[in-house]
Amino acid sequence: MKTATEIDIRTEGQMARTHYLNVDLGVKSWLLTTDHKRIGILYLWTILIFFVIASVAAAMMRLELLTPQGDLVTNETYNKLFTIHGVLMVWFFLIPSIPAVLGNFAIPMMIGARDVAFPKLNLLSWYIFVAGGALALWSLIHGGVDTGWTFYTPYSTTYANSHVISMAAGVFVAGFSSIITGMNFMTTIHKMRAPGLTWFRLPLFIWSMYATSLILVLATPVLAITLALMSVERFWGVGIFDPKLGGDPVLFQHLFWFYSHPAVYIMILPGMGVISELITCFSRKQIFGYGFVAAASMAIAILGFVVWGHHMFVSSQSVYAGMVFSILSFLVAVPSAIKVFNWTATLHKGSISFQTPMLYALGFIGLFTIGGMTGLFLATLAVDVHVHDSYFVIAHFHYIMVGGMVMAFMGGLHYWWPKITGRLYPEFAGKLAAMITFIGFNLTFFPQFILGYLGMPRRYHAYPPEFQLFNVLSTAGASILGIGYLLPLIYFLWSLKFGRVAGPNPWRATGLEWQTASPPPKHNFEKTPVVTTRPYSYSAQEDADLNLASV
Amino acid sequence: MPILTSPASNESAFLAEQFDDIEQQRDAARLGMWIFLATEVLFFGGLFLGYTIYRFTYGHVFMETSRRLDVVLGGTNTAVLLVSSLLMAFAVRAAQLDQRRALVRLLLGTALLGCVFMSIKMVEYHKDYVEHLVPGTHFEWTGADLSNAELFFWIYFAMTGLHAIHVTVGIGVLLVLALLAWRGKFAKGNYNPVEVSGLYWHFVDIVWVFLFPLLYLVGHR
Numbered sequence: 149m150k151t152a153t154e155i156d157i158r159t160e161g162q163m164a165r166t167h168y169l170n171v172d173l174g175v176k177s178w179l180l181t182t183d184h185k186r187i188g189i190l191y192l193w194t195i196l197i198f199f200v201i202a203s204v205a206a207a208m209m210r211l212e213l214l215t216p217q218g219d220l221v222t223n224e225t226y227n228k229l230f231t232i233h234g235v236l237m238v239w240f241f242l243i244p245s246i247p248a249v250l251g252n253f254a255i256p257m258m259i260g261a262r263d264v265a266f267p268k269l270n271l272l273s274w275y276i277f278v279a280g281g282a283l284a285l286w287s288l289i290h291g292g293v294d295t296g297w298t299f300y301t302p303y304s305t306t307y308a309n310s311h312v313i314s315m316a317a318g319v320f321v322a323g324f325s326s327i328i329t330g331m332n333f334m335t336t337i338h339k340m341r342a343p344g345l346t347w348f349r350l351p352l353f354i355w356s357m358y359a360t361s362l363i364l365v366l367a368t369p370v371l372a373i374t375l376a377l378m379s380v381e382r383f384w385g386v387g388i389f390d391p392k393l394g395g396d397p398v399l400f401q402h403l404f405w406f407y408s409h410p411a412v413y414i415m416i417l418p419g420m421g422v423i424s425e426l427i428t429c430f431s432r433k434q435i436f437g438y439g440f441v442a443a444a445s446m447a448i449a450i451l452g453f454v455v456w457g458h459h460m461f462v463s464s465q466s467v468y469a470g471m472v473f474s475i476l477s478f479l480v481a482v483p484s485a486i487k488v489f490n491w492t493a494t495l496h497k498g499s500i501s502f503q504t505p506m507l508y509a510l511g512f513i514g515l516f517t518i519g520g521m522t523g524l525f526l527a528t529l530a531v532d533v534h535v536h537d538s539y540f541v542i543a544h545f546h547y548i549m550v551g552g553m554v555m556a557f558m559g560g561l562h563y564w565w566p567k568i569t570g571r572l573y574p575e576f577a578g579k580l581a582a583m584i585t586f587i588g589f590n591l592t593f594f595p596q597f598i599l600g601y602l603g604m605p606r607r608y609h610a611y612p613p614e615f616q617l618f619n620v621l622s623t624a625g626a627s628i629l630g631i632g633y634l635l636p637l638i639y640f641l642w643s644l645k646f647g648r649v650a651g652p653n654p655w656r657a658t659g660l661e662w663q664t665a666s667p668p669p670k671h672n673f674e675k676t677p678v679v680t681t682r683p684y685s686y687s688a689q690e691d692a693d694l695n696l697a698s699v
Numbered sequence: 700m701p702i703l704t705s706p707a708s709n710e711s712a713f714l715a716e717q718f719d720d721i722e723q724q725r726d727a728a729r730l731g732m733w734i735f736l737a738t739e740v741l742f743f744g745g746l747f748l749g750y751t752i753y754r755f756t757y758g759h760v761f762m763e764t765s766r767r768l769d770v771v772l773g774g775t776n777t778a779v780l781l782v783s784s785l786l787m788a789f790a791v792r793a794a795q796l797d798q799r800r801a802l803v804r805l806l807l808g809t810a811l812l813g814c815v816f817m818s819i820k821m822v823e824y825h826k827d828y829v830e831h832l833v834p835g836t837h838f839e840w841t842g843a844d845l846s847n848a849e850l851f852f853w854i855y856f857a858m859t860g861l862h863a864i865h866v867t868v869g870i871g872v873l874l875v876l877a878l879l880a881w882r883g884k885f886a887k888g889n890y891n892p893v894e895v896s897g898l899y900w901h902f903v904d905i906v907w908v909f910l911f912p913l914l915y916l917v918g919h920r
Contacts, residue, residue, distance in 0.1 A: 263717035265727040331734045339727040340717070369738045373745035377857065386834045386853060388749045393834075393850040394757060403745050671716070 162649050163570050167667040182267035183670060188253035189568070190274050195241050195249065196637075198281060201288075202236035205229045207630065210592075210623040218610035226609035227294035228310070234297030239319050240281050242549055243411065245557045246418035247364070248277070248329055251357050254564060255333060257661035258351050260342025260679065262671040265335040266328075273328040280322030287314035296607065298408070301389040301400040305381045312382055316375040323368045323375075326414075330364030333357055342660065344679035348442075351659055351683045352435065355442040356421025359449035363410045363417075367453070371407035374400065398463055405456035413452040415549050416516075417445055419556030420487055423509050426559050427491045428684040429657045430506035431498025435684050437490045444483035451480045461532045470529055477527035484520050488513060503655075504578030508559030511586045515551025519544060522597065537607075540600025543593045551589055558585070558636065565640065566654045570667040571647030577639045585632030591625025658685055713889045725891050732895040736902050739865075743906055746858050750913060753854065757847040764851040765918030767832060769823055773915040776819050777907065783812035784904040791897045794880070794890035802880045802893070809900065810873035813866055820863055827852075855914050862910060865903045872896050 168185050178186060209229050212220040221229065252270065256263055264270050287293060293315040295304045304312050337358050341350075378400060381387025389400045428435045435441060457465055457473030465473075491513055500506070522544040525531050535541065566572050595618035600606075604615050611619070653662040664673050718724040754761045790805035831839035834853040842848060876896055879885065885893055 261717065265717065266731060267715075267717060327735075327738050331731055331738070334734055335727050335731045338730055339723055365734055365738050366741055369742035370745050373742050377745070377749075380857070384835060386849065388753070388850065388853060388857070390850075392846060393853065394753070394844075394847045395850055396752070399749060399752060403748070676719075 160649060162651065162665070165665075166669065167570070167665065168670045169570075169667050171670050180271075182263070182271050184252050184256050184264050184267065184270060185568070185668065185672075187270050187274055188249050188251075191244055191248040191252060191277070194274070194278060194281065195244055198236045198240035201285075202233050202241060203630070203633070205233040205236075207626065209233065210626040212609050213611070213619045214623050216611050216613045216616050216619075221609065223609050224294060227296075227607070228292035230607060231293045231296050231315075232288055235284060235293070235315060235319065237549075238297055238411070238415070239322050240277075240284065242415045242553055243326060244277065244329075245553065246422060246560060247333070247357065247360055247414070248273075248325075250422065250557070250560045250564060251333060251360075251418065252329075253568060254661055255336060255354065255357060256340070257567075257664065257668060257672050258354055258659055259337065259340060259345055260660045260673065260677045261336065261340040262673070264332045265340055266332050269328050270332055273325040273332070276328070277322050277325035280318045280320070280325065282318070283314055283321060284318030287311040287318060290314070298404060299375065299378060299400075300404075301378060301381070301397040302391065305378055305387065305389060313379045316379045320372050320375045320379075323372045326364045326368045330361035330368070333361040334365065337361075342677050342679055345660075348439070349679055349682050350442075352424035352438070352441050352445075353418075353421035356417045356424070356445045359445040360414055360417045360421075362446075362449050363414050363452065367407045367410040367414075370403060371411075374403040374407065377403075398460070398465075401460055401463055402456065405459045406453075409456040409459065410449075410452045412545070412548070413448055415553050417448060419512065419516075419553040420445065422556045422560035422563070423491060423512050424487075425657075425659070426505045426509035426563055427494050428686060429563070429655050430503060430509070431495050431500045432686045433494055433498040433684075434682075434686060435490065436493035436496075437486075438682070438684075440486050441490050444486045447483040448480060451476065451483070455480055458527055458532070461529055462536050467529075474527050474529050478524065481520060481524055481527075484516075488517055488520075502579070504573070504575060504582050505559045505563040505655075507579060507582035507586075508555045508562065511582065511589075512552055512555040512559065515547050515555060515586075515589065519547030519551055522547065535600055537605055538600035539596040539604050539606055542606050543596035543600060546593045546596075551593070555585070555589075558582070561640075562636075563655065564661075565643070566650030567661060567666050567668070569644055569647070570650055571643050572650045572654060573636075573643045573647060574639050577635060581632055581635040581639075584628060584635065588625050588628030588630070588632045592622050592629050593625070595619070595621040595625075658683060721888065725894075728891045728895050729898075732898045736898065739902060743858075743861065746854070746861065747909075750854050750858065753847075753850055754913075754917070757844065757850070760842075760844045760847040761851050762918040763842060763844075764848045765914060765916070767830070768855070768915045769826065770915050770919070772819055772823050773911055776816050777911045779812050779816045779819070780904045780907050783809045783816070784901050786812065787897045787900045791890070791894050794885050794893040797886055797888070797890075799880060799883060799886065802885065803877055806873050806877040806880060806893075810870050810877065813870040813873065817863065817866055817870070820859065858910055858914065862903070862906055865906070869896075869900050869903050872899070 168183055172181075178190065181187065181190075208221065209226065212218065212226060212229075218226070252264070290311050293308070293310045293312055295308050295310070295312060299312065299316060304316075337350075337354060377388060381389055386393055388395045389397050391397060424435060424441060455473060455477045457469055458477045461470050461473075502510075522540070526535065526541065526544060562573060562578055599615055599618045599622075602615065604611055650666050652665050654666075655662070660677050660679070661668075663677060714721055714724060718727065786805050786809045790802055790809060793802040793805055827833060828837075831837055832852050834849045834856065838845075838849050838852070840848045873896070876885075876893060880893070
């Protein structure tokens with residue numbers, strides 16, 4: 149798959165030619181764009197804002213937990229802090245992170261298409277997302293919500309004295325942006341692939357995004373109707389979760405987790421796809437067991453729909469149902485483990501180079517493994533009764549969502565940054581940030597496993613003094629983690645102007661997106677590429693490179 | 700169903716730049732709409748699940764309360780929607796055969812029947828209101844299971860209300876389509892928008908086909 153673009157032209161002239169960033173200029177050209185690459189960048193800026201707000205909430209929580217007494221904020225404020233942190237991080241950062249930013253940017257290029265199937269709907273999805281975010285921020289500014297991101301009834305419908313409806317409306321509206329994105333990606337992957345690009349020649353990132361889209365499309369509407377029913381009940385005073393009418397509040401939990409457990413996989417599958425790309429590229433090797441990795445994505449998406457009951461082991465669910473959900477939850481670990489084993493096998497005898505994206509990828513594998521294994525503790529009925537609603541749970545899902553998804557997002561962002569901007573970020577600073585993030589993350593969240601196991605419950609702003617040591621460690625870790633996130637923000641912005649010109653393919657990667665110029669032209673390819681081989685044919689390219697005796 | 704392909708010279712006018720040919724564009728639109736409808740099924744699915752659980756728990760109350768709904772009006776509405784779907788199917792065919800006048804008339808006919816459906820629904824809602832069947836402080840029930848009866852009517856209003864919103868959106872879409880059809884926008888093989896809107900209208904119809912027996916007929920033997 150070598151083309152003329154392999155000849156590196158790493159000059160400023162490369163940046164001056166017409167590409168998607170300079171073809172139209174001005175605010176209007178961005179706000180009315182239908183270019184998937186520009187929409188990806190719009191999403192990047194938007195989720196950055198929500199990430200910052202939600203991080204500030206997290207920082208205030210960690211500061212409060214530095215001492216056993218509740219001295220920095222009141223318990224009511226603390227409730228609002230963890231709610232805003234959860235709602236914004238889940239729905240306004242993690243769910244759109246890899247799909248809406250990197251997916252939007254990379255999917256059409258990776259399959260050799262000019263754009264997604266429905267570019268106008270793609271732009272509409274961003275506007276819907278912004279509208280949902282505005283509603284959530286409106287709710288935040290007017291005093292916030294104290295229900296937690298889960299909005300459990302009857303607290304949310306009857307007792308909470310905060311802006312539940314506007315926050316739920318924000319999530320409801322943002323959900324439609326997820327649905328449109330999922331529909332767009334599925335249609336694009338089905339109908340827009342380049343000639344010769346069969347399903348089993350697709351990069352694994354595409355497989356994982358397809359599986360993610362399936363969940364976005366099938367799970368999000370259930371959340372939408374559930375939040376709508378909850379809000380109507382709160383507004384109207386009666387509703388189907390209301391015990392006074394013979395309704396069942398636990399029905400809300402079933403409906404909520406029928407979305408929100410699959411949503412956990414929305415928050416990890418795209419990350420797994422990125423990792424597959426990074427591991428192969430930076431070990432210069434064909435992926436080990438392509439079919440298994442692709443099938444594992446689909447298996448996770450499908451099995452993810454039948455495990456929601458493991459959130460309700462202690463919510464009056466029958467023991468028999470609990471046993472079934474427990475077994476099903478163990479089953480999800482199988483495809484997840486297949487992926488980890490295949491990545492590890494890919495590394496075996498590869499010629500590994502430790503560039504920044506690879507550091508994030510290796511970090512992902514370790515942290516995801518810990519997060520996944522502790523998930524098995526939680527899927528075990530008896531153990532779950534002990535650690536339910538404790539910091540053990542907090543640590544577990546942060547290992548998946550932050551240690552997994554955010555690491556993968558950062559890895560992917562570094563990997564595709566030269567394609568997005570045409571310039572390289574400074575490699576040393578990148579490596580440093582990846583290390584700081586890894587250390588800071590572990591220091592923040594590993595002590596929380598111990599705290600939870602010792603019995604510290606989640607969602608309290610004060611705690612017995614014997615837990616202080618681990619809380620101090622955790623807060624110290626959080627400040628290191630903060631630096632790990634701040635550093636990339638600085639050098640990414642710096643690189644926009646001063647970064648070295650990247651050339652079309654700085655990683656010597658095989659994907660179609662690397663065969664076009666950086667930044668790509670408006671319609672991605674000068675000529676529609678034709679695919680004749682499987683993806684990740686790295687060793688073959690290595691030989692060719694040696695023959696050319698280049699770099 | 701035979702697909703009519705028009706000469707390539709006419710296609711370029713409405714072929715979006717991201718597609719290679721008109722067939723790809725049509726396939727993509729159809730698939731996109733089917734995926735959206737799958738989303739809609741799950742959107743209604745939450746309410747159907749709620750209905751199923753409470754019907755199972757309070758079966759006899761649901762039979763009793765269901766008898767308070769007007770089967771004649773509900774049945775008429777079922778017929779109205781089914782006929783509207785038939786007209787919609789004809790409209791799609793007319794668009795494929797490039798029959799502009801027939802297309803405009805059929806789209807307007809479908810929209811009109813949608814309006815008839817909504818009018819009858821409003822008459823029903825008014826009747827329910829007068830009879831104190833709207834859940835909330837206004838609700839009155841003489842039978843034994845007051846609260847469970849209120850739950851049934853809550854579900855009835857939620858399900859039919861959500862359906863009515865979909866009908867209203869559909870009427871709006873049909874009117875826009877009729878206007879565009881009148882301007883000759885769907886000529887020469889560009890029938891794609893009519894076709895996918897047709898899929899949506901049939902979906903709205905099918906939801907009602909499920910709602911009618913579940914809500915109106917469960918009390919009757």
